Amino acid sequence: MQTEESLLTDRPGLLAQPQAAELTAENVVVQFGGLAAISKVSLTVRRGDIFGLIGPNGAGKTTLVNCLTGFQAPTSGRVLLGGDATSGWSPDKFRKQGVARTFQAGRLFKEMTVLENVEVAAVGLGLTRRAAQLRAMALLDWVGLAPQANRIAGTLAYTDERRVGIARALILSPAFILLDEPAAGMSDAECEDLIEWVATIPDRFNCGVLLIEHNMRVIMGVCDRIHVLDGGRSLAEGTPAEIQENPAVMAAYLGMES
Numbered sequence: 001m002q003t004e005e006s007l008l009t010d011r012p013g014l015l016a017q018p019q020a021a022e023l024t025a026e027n028v029v030v031q032f033g034g035l036a037a038i039s040k041v042s043l044t045v046r047r048g049d050i051f052g053l054i055g056p057n058g059a060g061k062t063t064l065v066n067c068l069t070g071f072q073a074p075t076s077g078r079v080l081l082g083g084d085a086t087s088g089w090s091p092d093k094f095r096k097q098g099v100a101r102t103f104q105a106g107r108l109f110k111e112m113t114v115l116e117n118v119e120v121a122a123v124g125l126g127l128t129r130r131a132a133q134l135r136a137m138a139l140l141d142w143v144g145l146a147p148q149a150n151r152i153a154g155t156l157a158y159t160d161e162r163r164v165g166i167a168r169a170l171i172l173s174p175a176f177i178l179l180d181e182p183a184a185g186m187s188d189a190e191c192e193d194l195i196e197w198v199a200t201i202p203d204r205f206n207c208g209v210l211l212i213e214h215n216m217r218v219i220m221g222v223c224d225r226i227h228v229l230d231g232g233r234s235l236a237e238g239t240p241a242e243i244q245e246n247p248a249v250m251a252a253y254l255g256m257e258s
């Protein structure tokens with residue numbers, strides 16, 4: 001009999017056991033025609049850390065996350081998972097090796113139930129329907145959506161869609177989870193709630209978190225380190241205190257909502 005906790009966090013033997021301690025971008029360049037969306041960016045997300053990725057609109061945050069998850073091939077440079085080159089890996093391979101993500105637009109299957117949305121992710125990773133359902137329920141409980149499990153996903157509030165996306169990404173306990181603007185559209189109270197449970201992810205799931213977020217309260221409240229992009233280039237990296245005092249960062253954010 002499995003406990004609630006093991007349903008949340010263990011990894012069945014059919015998956016590669018993700019051992020990687022670091023997810024690294026090394027001199028990554030992404031060129032879209034004449035536009036350099038990412039210019040020689042290097043950063044490392046460590047298992048156990050919450051690593052913030054911030055920057056004004058169009059800075060290249062999502063493009064970089066796409067590179068770190070196999071949705072975009074770098075024009076040059078490399079992405080390394082625990083020291084292994086990932087060149088040519090599909091998003092599915094990244095996921096099976098323990099790198100999961102959410103999307104800005106929830107990308108839920110709108111006609112399916114909330115539970116089925118999470119369940120299919122586990123079935124896609126090789127679990128039986130029954131095992132997938134047990135784990136999906138445990139995760140929905142953890143994100144506070146168990147009472148909505150049988151609701152059609154297309155009828156959910158926008159903020160609850162985010163929670164389903166996070167539950168789906170956390171299924172089978174990835175080594176790294178990349179969250180793309182989870183707080184967008186949330187009220188202050190919902191943000192506080194988000195900060196509280198995102199802060200527990202590294203220890204609970206033994207994973208590293210990369211967090212893209214415009215909401216500075218969320219970023220400063222929860223991150224161990226923060227990397228700032230501007231116009232596709234790295235502007236700064238440091239602790240929340242260092243980033244808040246960095247004049248170049250303040251200049252890039254002048255006029256932005258805090």
Ligand SMILES: Nc1ncnc2c1ncn2[C@@H]1O[C@H](COP(=O)(O)OP(=O)(O)OP(=O)(O)O)[C@@H](O)[C@H]1O
Pocket residue numbers: 032035037055056057058059060061062063064
């Ligand atoms: N598939 C694409 N083809 C062409 N240009 C693209 C593509 N994807 C992104 N871009 C451009 O690359 C730049 C970086 O975009 P990206 O979405 O990565 O920024 P972002 O920091 O995530 O922005 P936001 O905060 O608004 O989500 C932008 O100028 C964008 O228009």
